[in-house]
Amino acid sequence: MKLCWIHPTGRNAALEPLWNIIHQSVGAAVAPGVQLDFRFLDNSGGFTRSLYAEHLNSVLMVEAAIQAQADGYDGVFLGCWNDPLWEAREMLDIPVASVGEQSMLAALAMGQRFAVITVSDKTAVAIERDIVGYGLSERCIRQPVRSIQPFSNLELLLEATHSPQTSFIPRLEAVAQQCIAEGADVILVGCAYYGPLLRRIGYRQVTGTQVPVVDSSTVALKYLEAMVGIAQCSGVVKSTANLFAGIDAASIAQARRALGLL
Incomplete structure (x- = not known):
């Protein structure tokens, strides 16, 4: 099982002691055989204490989640309480979990x-x-x-x-x-x-x-392990009705392209 933890910020060098401890502490909690990787955003403003700033940052987090799925991860973890959970679930076909x-x-x-x-x-x-x-x-x-x-x-x-x-x-x-x-x-x-x-x-x-x-964080990450396990044994990742119904790929690609995301 391969899981990807997506941080809401870039890798601020001033916080290296934090990153190292978080990665060691949380990484030690996953089950044997689980690979947990951490990714940072390339262009984050590093600020989400505003509804609008969170909205801007959410686009980058979903883009990182899309890339993680393309890279073969089995599940994605949004590592911030300010998260675009439903937006990411709409776009991905693998389990997506949030801290919240x-x-x-x-x-x-x-x-x-x-x-x-x-x-x-x-x-x-x-x-x-x-x-x-x-x-x-x-x-x-x-x-x-x-x-x-x-x-x-x-x-x-x-x-x-x-x-x-x-x-x-x-x-x-x-x-x-x-x-x-x-x-x-x-x-x-x-x-x-x-x-x-x-x-x-x-x-x-x-x-x-x-x-x-x-x-x-650790409790939510353990839940993601369970979500991926359920998906693997049952074949069910999410509902594709109503909120998470299929969307036209060309239309989404056009919207992402207009924002310079493609």
């Missing part, structure tokens, strides 16, 4: 009501929009997505590669305690990178509680 949808579905089997703690208020808006779109509003708390304060930045992310307990975990737990008081019994880490960094140091639940803090 797959970890939320996992949370349904872990507790009654989940909450997502993310890295900025703009990201929270985008994730809450997805929760509504996925029809999961009844299985999470009121205001189900909340951000750490102050927001995440490059310095916090780099610090978390070696000491997440210094700044990130206190910020996470301050919000988690609010969510727990309002009924959350599962906390999802609403960032593709912080989750593996927390799991790496053995941090699995909110201090003083029995509420798990879930490494959404």
